[in-house]
Amino acid sequence: MILLYTGNGKGKTTSAVGTAIRARGRGKRVVFIQFMKARDSGEIKPLKELGVEVYRFGRKELVNLKNPSEEDKTLAKNALDLARKKLKENPFLIILDEVNVAVTAGLVDIKDVISLVKKAGDTHILLTGRYAPKELIELADLVTEMKEIKHPFQKGLLAVEGIDY
Amino acid sequence: MILLYTGNGKGKTTSAVGTAIRARGRGKRVVFIQFMKARDSGEIKPLKELGVEVYRFGRKELVNLKNPSEEDKTLAKNALDLARKKLKENPFLIILDEVNVAVTAGLVDIKDVISLVKKAGDTHILLTGRYAPKELIELADLVTEMKEIKHPFQKGLLAVEGIDY
Numbered sequence: 300m301i302l303l304y305t306g307n308g309k310g311k312t313t314s315a316v317g318t319a320i321r322a323r324g325r326g327k328r329v330v331f332i333q334f335m336k337a338r339d340s341g342e343i344k345p346l347k348e349l350g351v352e353v354y355r356f357g358r359k360e361l362v363n364l365k366n367p368s369e370e371d372k373t374l375a376k377n378a379l380d381l382a383r384k385k386l387k388e389n390p391f392l393i394i395l396d397e398v399n400v401a402v403t404a405g406l407v408d409i410k411d412v413i414s415l416v417k418k419a420g421d422t423h424i425l426l427t428g429r430y431a432p433k434e435l436i437e438l439a440d441l442v443t444e445m446k447e448i449k450h451p452f453q454k455g456l457l458a459v460e461g462i463d464y
Numbered sequence: 465m466i467l468l469y470t471g472n473g474k475g476k477t478t479s480a481v482g483t484a485i486r487a488r489g490r491g492k493r494v495v496f497i498q499f500m501k502a503r504d505s506g507e508i509k510p511l512k513e514l515g516v517e518v519y520r521f522g523r524k525e526l527v528n529l530k531n532p533s534e535e536d537k538t539l540a541k542n543a544l545d546l547a548r549k550k551l552k553e554n555p556f557l558i559i560l561d562e563v564n565v566a567v568t569a570g571l572v573d574i575k576d577v578i579s580l581v582k583k584a585g586d587t588h589i590l591l592t593g594r595y596a597p598k599e600l601i602e603l604a605d606l607v608t609e610m611k612e613i614k615h616p617f618q619k620g621l622l623a624v625e626g627i628d629y
Contacts (some may be wrong), residue, residue, distance in 0.1 A: 440616040
């Protein structure tokens with residue numbers, strides 16, 4: 300099954316973490332690959348403790364989506380290369396966190412992502428990130444749009460450790 | 465902070481699980497209370513292993529939302545009673561999974577939920593479930609609508625162990 304979470308609201312990566320946990324609770328092998336992320340976040344340690352294989356490809360700084368650097372592109376390509384390699388081992392679930400954004404920002408070629416997804420076989424693949432291209436939405440079996448109705452950052456509140464990261 | 469996940473798409477409870485994990489990764493105390501749920505689901509064991517305090521109030525069978533039984537109402541009231549008790553201990557996060565549905569189905573009184581949420585103080589409260597009443601949406605600081613764009617059950621595919629439960 301190909302799952303895709305997109306939209307501008309909170310809950311995409313958080314739900315990917317929950318999906319990883321649910322699969323681990325069934326004793327399944329889970330590979331969690333994050334694009335464009337390297338900054339510390341609360342979920343990483345417990346995911347690893349539970350045996351989720353976590354790989355993070357990013358810099359500490361945010362990617363400039365309108366003008367990504369060569370380093371950003373290389374990191375994203377490395378993430379996709381690893382996904383291809385892991386897929387050959389047929390894990391139960393591969394999560395490609397923020398891959399939708401990586402595609403839309405031009406860090407990786409959408410054809411390469413489509414080609415990977417089409418080879419999924421028995422492996423479930425979960426794609427997350429805003430701005431999901433319609434080709435990926437068409438390819439997915441399950442698509443949820445996480446739509447922001449209200450967000451405390453609108454009111455100027457800061458991110459909370461343990462909730463937002 | 466009061467967070468609320470609603471909508472007809474997949475990702476509400478899953479994201480609540482991810483939020484619990486993120487908070488635990490920061491060493492915070494998390495109370496996870498599920499309304500109307502008792503059936504086995506993959507995430508329960510790893511949540512407990514990570515020290516999340518999980519309490520489930522439900523029967524194995526699904527609740528008839530149009531005509532809930534007295535037992536369903538008693539279970540939901542017990543869930544809310546426990547939430548009130550736990551709130552007095554000021555945990556970092558209390559998750560009331562499916563409480564929105566419990567309110568809309570008339571299992572618990574919305575006034576009791578509002579009264580609880582207003583006493584949150586420093587405790588973060590996350591409310592999940594479809595059909596969130598507008599009073600709870602107004603009360604929340606963060607609201608995401610998980611909107612179903614595509615779902616494999618539409619195609620007649622069955623739920624997958626490790627992904628859906």
